[in-house]
Amino acid sequence: MRGWLRIASTSRLLSVRLPSTGALTFFQVRMTLASFMPERPLIDLVHPPPYGEVPFKHLGLCYVAAGLRASGFDTRYHDVSEQLHRAGSDFYDDLILRLSQHAGDMSDAPRLDLLTEVLFPEFGDSALATTIRAQAHETAQRLPHARAVGLSVNTLTSYFAAALGKILRNQDVIVVLGGPMMSYPPVADLFLRLGVADAVLRGDGDVYAARLFQSLLDGTPPRDVPAARWLERDTIRLNPGLGGPNLDTLPSPVFEGNVLDQFIPLQASRGCERSCVYCSESGIWEGQGVRRRSPARVLEQMDGLALEYGLRDFHFHDDYLNGHRRWFDELLQGLSHGRYSWESFFEPYALDTDRLGRIRDAGCRLIKYGIQSFSPSLLRLMKRSPDVRGIVDVVVRTYQLGISTHFDMLIGHPGETEEDHRRNLTMIEELYQRTGERLYFSINPFYLAAGSEIERHPERFHTVIITAEASDHAPPIAEALRSIGPYPVGYRSGICADSLRRRMAELSSILRRHGKDYLYLGQDRVPTVGQEPRRMLPGLDGSVPKTVRESRAAGDADLALPSIVLREDSNVRLFPDHDRISLLSAPRDQQALELALDHLPSGSTVRILGGEATLCPSLPEILLAIRQRGLSCCLETNGLRFSRSAYAQALARRGLTRATVLFLGLDARVADELAGMDGAFELAIEGARQLIAAKVSTDIGLVLSDRTVEEAHRLVELVEERLPGASGLRVVVAKLRGPNPPSLPDPNRVEEQVRALLTRARAGIRVVFEDRG
Ligand code: B12
Numbered sequence: 001m002r003g004w005l006r007i008a009s010t011s012r013l014l015s016v017r018l019p020s021t022g023a024l025t026f027f028q029v030r031m032t033l034a035s036f037m038p039e040r041p042l043i044d045l046v047h048p049p050p051y052g053e054v055p056f057k058h059l060g061l062c063y064v065a066a067g068l069r070a071s072g073f074d075t076r077y078h079d080v081s082e083q084l085h086r087a088g089s090d091f092y093d094d095l096i097l098r099l100s101q102h103a104g105d106m107s108d109a110p111r112l113d114l115l116t117e118v119l120f121p122e123f124g125d126s127a128l129a130t131t132i133r134a135q136a137h138e139t140a141q142r143l144p145h146a147r148a149v150g151l152s153v154n155t156l157t158s159y160f161a162a163a164l165g166k167i168l169r170n171q172d173v174i175v176v177l178g179g180p181m182m183s184y185p186p187v188a189d190l191f192l193r194l195g196v197a198d199a200v201l202r203g204d205g206d207v208y209a210a211r212l213f214q215s216l217l218d219g220t221p222p223r224d225v226p227a228a229r230w231l232e233r234d235t236i237r238l239n240p241g242l243g244g245p246n247l248d249t250l251p252s253p254v255f256e257g258n259v260l261d262q263f264i265p266l267q268a269s270r271g272c273e274r275s276c277v278y279c280s281e282s283g284i285w286e287g288q289g290v291r292r293r294s295p296a297r298v299l300e301q302m303d304g305l306a307l308e309y310g311l312r313d314f315h316f317h318d319d320y321l322n323g324h325r326r327w328f329d330e331l332l333q334g335l336s337h338g339r340y341s342w343e344s345f346f347e348p349y350a351l352d353t354d355r356l357g358r359i360r361d362a363g364c365r366l367i368k369y370g371i372q373s374f375s376p377s378l379l380r381l382m383k384r385s386p387d388v389r390g391i392v393d394v395v396v397r398t399y400q401l402g403i404s405t406h407f408d409m410l411i412g413h414p415g416e417t418e419e420d421h422r423r424n425l426t427m428i429e430e431l432y433q434r435t436g437e438r439l440y441f442s443i444n445p446f447y448l449a450a451g452s453e454i455e456r457h458p459e460r461f462h463t464v465i466i467t468a469e470a471s472d473h474a475p476p477i478a479e480a481l482r483s484i485g486p487y488p489v490g491y492r493s494g495i496c497a498d499s500l501r502r503r504m505a506e507l508s509s510i511l512r513r514h515g516k517d518y519l520y521l522g523q524d525r526v527p528t529v530g531q532e533p534r535r536m537l538p539g540l541d542g543s544v545p546k547t548v549r550e551s552r553a554a555g556d557a558d559l560a561l562p563s564i565v566l567r568e569d570s571n572v573r574l575f576p577d578h579d580r581i582s583l584l585s586a587p588r589d590q591q592a593l594e595l596a597l598d599h600l601p602s603g604s605t606v607r608i609l610g611g612e613a614t615l616c617p618s619l620p621e622i623l624l625a626i627r628q629r630g631l632s633c634c635l636e637t638n639g640l641r642f643s644r645s646a647y648a649q650a651l652a653r654r655g656l657t658r659a660t661v662l663f664l665g666l667d668a669r670v671a672d673e674l675a676g677m678d679g680a681f682e683l684a685i686e687g688a689r690q691l692i693a694a695k696v697s698t699d700i701g702l703v704l705s706d707r708t709v710e711e712a713h714r715l716v717e718l719v720e721e722r723l724p725g726a727s728g729l730r731v732v733v734a735k736l737r738g739p740n741p742p743s744l745p746d747p748n749r750v751e752e753q754v755r756a757l758l759t760r761a762r763a764g765i766r767v768v769f770e771d772r773g
Pocket residue numbers: 049050051052053054055056057058059060061063064108149150151152153154155156157176177178179180181201203204205206209267270271279280281284316317318319449450
């Protein structure tokens with residue numbers, strides 16, 4: 001047993017609970033234990049649910065992990081948010097529907113009624129709170145030996161983070177909270193008072209998280225840790241921050257534990273130089289402005305990541321990418337080779353056709369603009385550029401250049417008039433007339449954002465802030481509220497909640513007309529497509545291994561962390577269908593592969609044959625490279641590896657659209673014998689089933705040899721009885737290798753059997769015969 005496991009249980013015995021606050025007097029106790037700590041203490045980092053509308057990875061926690069590792073810690077990452085989302089048990093929809101009831105007068109600080117239900121169900125419970133608690137308990141169970149846990153908190157994830165923090169602290173685990181919501185004093189103080197964290201860290205966590213964890217593990221209050229906030233002798237203590245670090249000096253984010261199967265998250269700058277009055281940016285990051293990385297470092301990182309993960313699609317996590325002309329042009333120049341595709345937030349200013357053309361040529365496939373309103377006077381009030389014509393033209397130009405275009409609207413901002421709203425409706429209609437169905441927009445109700453200028457100076461916007469009354473709440477919440485400053489629960493402005501809802505509904509009818517309705521805050525139901533909830537963008541589906549470590553243990557590391565180098569011994573050959581090019585030599589590395597693919601005529605189908613292609617660790621990368629060139633792919637396989645649904649689903653996501661599962665015999669005994677493996681026949685059947693379930697068009701094939709030729713006609717029965725979803729039949733004459741390979745079949749017998757097969761196969765099913773003998 002490792003040292004820290006023993007310490008965890010000792011600490012449990014020695015800890016004392018303070019009756020009023022639930023906080024632990026752990027400092028002295030843990031100090032005596034510090035000398036037993038192993039050289040590299042382990043920190044568990046958790047990305048809390050819910051997940052949300054669009055696929056993403058928590059880049060912030062990857063940076064925190066990198067900082068911790070650089071300071072001598074080991075880290076383990078748990079993307080609980082994505083795991084629950086992929087498992088279909090995310091509570092996002094329920095949470096949004098619940099919060100939506102308050103659209104028009106809410107703040108984005110955690111709602112006290114839901115927080116009470118989650119933390120103190122004895123004072124009132126709900127199905128949503130029960131789910132959050134249950135998922136937090138499950139997560140805690142999956143961290144049985146955790147000693148110290150870090151959680152990231154934003155407006156949505158705060159409920160789960162509070163629930164898990166409480167459970168873990170009851171098990172004497174050290175809990176540190178960070179992320180945007182923890183930079184907002186009322187919430188940070190409330191959480192400390194509720195005993196759900198030992199300490200919180202404001203702002204960037206890259207550098208100071210390590211010092212904070214170290215201090216807590218040493219059993220000392222974090223008095224010397226910049227930007228830390230904690231409770232000591234029933235008083236909230238806080239240290240000033242020292243400003244964010246220079247981004248070029250930070251260690252690269254650690255992606256271990258993330259399932260990187262579609263895109264890589266990336267950040268070129270942090271913060272924002274604008275100060276829109278509704279936005280929390282200036283308040284929660286303490287007006288640090290913007291910090292940019294050197295474009296050369298960003299490009300270097302992209303090359304390294306593409307090579308390491310075999311992915312060429314990047315998601316920028318910047319507030320917006322085009323804030324600084326020279327800097328952005330340098331970045332664009334570096335991306336002008338067009339090898340990568342990427343998406344980012346942008347501001348809709350200073351983007352002429354030439355610039356947008358260069359952006360497109362540099363691989364940009366999706367731009368997300370913050371527009372918020374088409375009313376010049378309201379934009380001025382928001383402290384945004386009022387050049388509405390310019391903004392509309394930028395959107396249209398972006399679209400016309402073939403870049404997918406999204407924009408955000410903010411509805412019911414203090415001061416928004418009916419005329420402003422009508423203008424929004426008209427301009428959006430005009431935009432759809434001038435563009436088309438690749439245009440998306442999202443609708444956000446105004447809410448009082450933590451740290452925004454409106455929250456700090458409501459009087460300037462004829463707005464009144466409603467703060468929590470302790471006496472309205474259950475005793476534990478009331479007690480916490482009495483010992484912190486005012487806690488904003490909502491606002492009143494000149495626009496009543498009913499008007500805001502009507503305006504949103506009118507905008508939503510445009511979305512519906514274009515088939516783009518989705519669950520936004522303020523929506524009263526979950527829009528669906530068939531049985532499935534409709535999302536703003538297509539989501540990720542299918543089950544995947546939880547962490548790289550676990551997937552490695554399950555033998556699937558190449559999926560979660562794919563290697564891109566084709567091994568020389570990987571016996572995967574690529575050649576296009578239709579015999580237009582006979583054979584390309586086996587590519588030795590990714591570049592050779594890509595070069596080969598680049599030379600294929602457009603519309604080619606690439607067939608991947610074996611050996612057994614699924615043994616090639618680079619198969620996911622090959623599929624992706626094929627898909628990215630708009631080519632289609634057909635894979636031939638013995639089907640065994642596909643018997644795991646996760647594998648079939650993952651390759652389908654990577655672009656596998658057609659497969660042939662080749663059987664060596666139709667009698668299980670013969671097939672197993674020829675494959676040299678007991679059970680191979682049944683596994684191949686299961687593999688074919690899983691491929692079909694993953695919506696891969698799957699042919700069932702038989703390799704004809706002297707031992708199997710007589711039974712070829714039974715392929716029809718196999719498909720009808722056991723694989724009714726198969727798309728076609730394939731009979732292949734090929735030499736088999738192995739210790740006692742069967743001989744090639746008599747050509748006359750082959751002809752007879754193929755004829756019989758054609759007669760018996762039902763109409764509409766494809767039958768292909770191939771002689772590779
Ligand atoms: C990219 C982005 C997204 C992406 C990716 C989200 C993500 N969580 O990574 C997408 C588009 C998916 C998204 C969605 C949403 N977003 Co967003 N998003 C951003 C944006 C622009 C950058 C986030 C980012 O990656 N930053 C870079 C990384 C390095 O920073 P970071 O995540 O903040 O982490 C650092 C610190 O916070 C800290 N830290 C973080 N976690 C922890 C944990 C510990 C233990 C410690 C010690 C430190 C620490 O250290 C990290 C490294 O320095 C920010 C704006 C901003 N400037 O932060 C908004 C922002 C985070 N988003 C916000 C919101 C509201 C949302 C949504 C709720 C919107 C919606 N209506 O659905 C959803 C929530 C989705 C979810 N389930 O979490 C708000 C959060 C406000 C708040 N007070 O909570 C922000 C701040 C924007 C804003 N100003 O309003 N978002």
